[in-house]
Structure formats: structure tokens, C-alpha cells
Amino acid sequence: MSPATDTSFFALFDTAIGCCAIAWGDAGIRGVQLPEASAPQTRDRMRARFPDGQEAPPPADVQAVMAGVVAMLRGQAHDFSALVLDMRGVPEFPQRVYAVARNIAPGQTLTYGEVAARLSEPGAARAVGQALGRNPFAPVVPCHRVLAAGDQPGGFSASGGVRTKLRLLLIEGAMRGTPGLFD
Template identity: 65%
Template sequence: MDSGWCLFDTAIGPCGIAWGEQALVGVQLPEGSAAATRACMRRRFPRLPECAAPARVAAIVARVQRWLEGGHDAMLDVALDMSAVPEFHQRVYQVTRAIAPGHTLSYGEVAARIGEPGAARAVGQALGRNPFAPIVPCHRVLAARTGAGGFSADGGVATKLRLLEIERAQLGSEPGLFD
């Protein structure tokens, strides 16, 4: 069977990755401990076995590990299975994936780029349901004029800011914003 999931160690804690025959079906940021991350992966992927990653997935794991140690890798070539992802979310994720490491956009800017000005809250909700963090780098989307905004991963906004720090994102001219 060429599908499954596994945990892997990173500089920020144990992450999870799930794959199918053609693409990744999910990525999971740390949940505080390996046991908590494993439990989350079992809930998210109850039909997939926990097993060793095949070489094609192990190569992606290595890239994520390097990125979480400070390497810049946009991972745009990593195939993601979005067949279960709503179309609006797919559009949000496409724009979000295009944000270069160390750079950010606001929720409103993402909404405008998908042709839905005024849909900043819906963008935030889509990012809160991101099944591919950090490969879909939702941490690079911030609230306009009010700072970081929310973050649904374990640790909340502190984790979001840590990911931006790893990428060496620069503070913008407005307090609480990054360029």
C-alpha cells in the first residue's frame, strides 16, 4: 500500500505527514508532544496506517525539517491532494502557497487576490482549516493593522510568530505587521 502517515522530528517538535499514491493528503504541525501529534494524526487519518515514509515522502520530510531549521524552501513543487478541500479554500491555499518565505500578506490582501474583496474573515476561516501546514504557509497571513491575527496550531499566535521568526520575516513600518 502506497499510503499512510508518520511522525517526524523537527526543530519545533514532532510533526506528522500523510500521503496517498499521488500526493500528500495532510501535514500536521506539532501538538505539544509526540503522543498528542500521533493522536491527532489518528483522528485525521483513521483509514491510513502509521508506517515508514516511502522515499518520495521522506524527501519532503527532509525539506520540511530543513525549512524549520531556517532554510528557505517554498515547497511549491510538493503535490497536495485537495480533492476533499472546498473550492474557495483551494483558491486561498493557492495564493498562500505563493507567498515567499519571510514575506506576508494580510487576510484582506489574500481575499483581494482570489477576487473576493471583503472576504477576509472567510480567508481566515479557510486558513484555520488548512490541512497542509506548513507546506501551505498559513502563518504568512496576518491581520491588517492589528498584528498577527489568529493561528489554529498548538501554541496559537506564539507558534505563528515563531515560524515567521524562523523565516526571518522583517517587521513592517506599522506596529505588529511584517513585510
């Protein structure tokens, strides 16, 4: 990552679904941004999310993460399990939710309730959904792989909403056999 400072940096990069962005700093990846409607809007979103961030050329390790996101959004499986995420400021419960989501393989899905059960908190499906709605690392923390009860799509906070979520699931081949899910 960058030299040990509290400064953060970000860069935009093109993918099969549009212009994404990534932010990094001394403690790892600070955030990943799915595309907004245009590259300037993605840049504006990064400036709002990381007001201390400076747009900069990414170092080699961040370039590797970007290449992984590009591959993932082309439908190629990519393993982000070793990726260091800067979780400063992320409460403990969402961190636990993100850890479960990171273990959902491409092409697979869980429901909010199944994630809650894996956390040994079976009544926490709504809290799981809220944590995923604030996921600062999409798509490397693949919140799109978590569905509502009955394998319904549920919500999605990225630009494009549920349509973007369904597009990501289609790219990964995550059809669980629910008729109408991807209509």
C-alpha cells in the first residue's frame, strides 16, 4: 500500500460494467466503489467518501486488486481472501457480516437469514441487510451474493440498485433456480 501515513489515495479504473474506483492507505484498502452513472460521478463519489483522499497512480499491490475486480466483473473468479481491508471505523457486527460475505464463493448466494445464522444470531437478518447496505468494499466484499428470504434479490445500495445486484449475480452465474429472480 502507500507509505505509513494517514493519507489516503484513490484511483478510477474501467471495468466491464463501468468506471469503478478504489481507495487505499497505510492500513490497506479503504474502500471500493462500484460505478456511478459516469466516471466524473464516480470520482465525485470517491471525493465525498474520502475527503482527505488524493487521486493518484496506484502502487503495484493496488493495481493487482484492480485487476482482480476487472476479472471478477468479466465473470472470472478471483480470490480476494488475502486482501487487507482497512476496517478502522467499521463497527464489530458489520465486520463479522463482511467476513461471512467474503467467504461466499462466486456463483453462490446466501440469504440475509443464512448469514445471520452463520453469525449465531438467527434473528439478525435485518441487521445483516443494514450492514451490507453500508458495505464500503463492494464488490470485493460481495454483498451482492446475499439475497432476501425466498431467494428474492432484496435491496442494493450501489448505483442502479437491484438491477446492478442482479447484473453482478448474472455475471457470476449465481442462479439458484428461483423462477423470475433474474427477470
